[in-house]
Amino acid sequence: MPKAKAKPPRREEALSRERIIDAAIELLDDEGEDGLTFRALAGRLVTGSGALYWHIQNKDELLIAATDVVVDRALAEVSHDAKPRKAIHAIALGVFETIDAHPWAAAQLVRIPSPMAMLKIFERIGRQVEALGVTRRRRFTAATVLSSYIIGESRQNAINGRLSTPLPNRTEFLEQAAARWQALDANEFPFTRNVATQLQQHDDRVEFLAGIDLILTGIAASSTSSR
Amino acid sequence: MPKAKAKPPRREEALSRERIIDAAIELLDDEGEDGLTFRALAGRLVTGSGALYWHIQNKDELLIAATDVVVDRALAEVSHDAKPRKAIHAIALGVFETIDAHPWAAAQLVRIPSPMAMLKIFERIGRQVEALGVTRRRRFTAATVLSSYIIGESRQNAINGRLSTPLPNRTEFLEQAAARWQALDANEFPFTRNVATQLQQHDDRVEFLAGIDLILTGIAASSTSSR
DNA sequence: ACCTGAACACCGTTCAAGT
DNA sequence: ACCTGAACACCGTTCAAGT
Numbered sequence A, B: 001m002p003k004a005k006a007k008p009p010r011r012e013e014a015l016s017r018e019r020i021i022d023a024a025i026e027l028l029d030d031e032g033e034d035g036l037t038f039r040a041l042a043g044r045l046v047t048g049s050g051a052l053y054w055h056i057q058n059k060d061e062l063l064i065a066a067t068d069v070v071v072d073r074a075l076a077e078v079s080h081d082a083k084p085r086k087a088i089h090a091i092a093l094g095v096f097e098t099i100d101a102h103p104w105a106a107a108q109l110v111r112i113p114s115p116m117a118m119l120k121i122f123e124r125i126g127r128q129v130e131a132l133g134v135t136r137r138r139r140f141t142a143a144t145v146l147s148s149y150i151i152g153e154s155r156q157n158a159i160n161g162r163l164s165t166p167l168p169n170r171t172e173f174l175e176q177a178a179a180r181w182q183a184l185d186a187n188e189f190p191f192t193r194n195v196a197t198q199l200q201q202h203d204d205r206v207e208f209l210a211g212i213d214l215i216l217t218g219i220a221a222s223s224t225s226s227r
Numbered sequence C, D: 001a002c003c004t005g006a007a008c009a010c011c012g013t014t015c016a017a018g019t
Helices: A017-031 A038-044 A049-054 A059-076 A084-101 A104-109 A116-131 A136-157 A170-182 A190-201 A204-224 B017-031 B038-044 B059-076 B084-101 B104-109 B116-131 B136-157 B170-182 B190-201 B204-224
Strands: none
Touching (some): A017 A038, A017 A059, A038 A049, A059 A084, A084 A116, A084 A136, A084 A204, A104 A116, A104 A136, A116 A136, A116 B190, A136 A204, A136 B136, A136 B190, A170 A190, A190 B116, A190 B136, A204 B204, B017 B038, B017 B059, B059 B084, B059 B104, B059 B116, B084 B104, B084 B116, B084 B136, B084 B204, B104 B136, B116 B136, B136 B204, B170 B190
16 A cells, blocks of 8 residues: 555645635535535635635625625626617626626625625716716616616526525526416416516516616606606 | 512413514514524513424524515505505605615515515506506516615615614715715726715605606606507 | 423634644 | 634524423
8 A cells, every 4th residue: 555645635825815705706606605604615725714814804795705706707898888778788787697697696786885896887887877868967866776676686587596406497497486476366466477477488688678778768768858 | 578579571472473573573673684583582572492483484484474564564554546656656665664664674575586575565566557557568577677676775775773883864874875985986986976976965765766757757658659 | 282491503703822 | 924723602493301
């Protein structure tokens, strides 16, 4: 028997705030929000759990930092030079897809006070609202409505992989949701049951953008009206 | 010295699911989301923590049930017989004020799958959307956009009493938020800094309803347009 | 049937001790 | 300066034992 034993896992680089955040994102993606514990994270980084506190303040800060990273990446891919409506679609879809890939980020975006990631989305949307020629007084409202819808709806649409036992794909996810709505009491939920059929058929991204366009129509109509 | 000792607190009624939920709401309102623990709740109800599990499944179910109760109360106060726009305003303000009084409920409303409280809000909004004469195909989109905005914005506006040290009132809350925005980097956040002034001045409810009306304008314009 | 409360299996966070 | 890992002060949840 040779002297070589099974090598213990070795840390290749020194610990750093950046590496910790990257590992946290991986862990969150793999195991969900509950999967992120300091012990599990330290295990992946081959260190002690206490070591992490040298680089980050606490779990909250880590979650917010992880969200900032994934949102920054998403926004970096959105080109700046489209016309306002197209640009807003692109920002919206960028956020939509990031939250779909990292469902845990949605909860962080709506924290109070707003994390930087949220402010960056708001800023990018706001500039396009300005470019649409919205009057000064209405810009805040318009940007708020758009941002609120983008984040809220992205969250609702994100498949949380670990919720009910394996959700193979989006189609089944939608079917389950529709079935739940169809099962509601007919007297108490006539409207919801009625639109459940649409829920089953719809394409997420198309439906999501339809909501954006509805708001954009409202913005355009408000700006041209006399009120 | 008389025999009478300090009476231990006595439970006046038997434990019940209802009493547990009511006590949980009180505890959540008093101490915030972190304040709701089974030990603290059992303390208030003068019982053992394990006893609660005879009446409720677990903490998640308790939070959802508590949310259902406060939302039901809010919706019960909203009259059914107004014209659609006024009715939507009333539903929106009802939710807004309930979340302001019970900020912990907002997190529950956006859970997946949607809790009953969320579906009830959606249903009430949806019926009014129908009453507005929105075409069948657009009803789902319209109700979704409205619900998403109502819940998202109510959450953002709710004062979470325990966040930073005592937040005396809403004015100071808004000032703090505006100050944070003003402190942002001028090159990276021109839009956000610019609207920060508005944030400082605005009346929450008025601004909130302005967003609702923006969406309603979009709904009206979409329905009458040819597309 | 309902309640009790100790026990279990976790957490986030701290900190003396190491290098 | 940075890392280690045991220890602390909590959690939610379970369950044998009581009434």
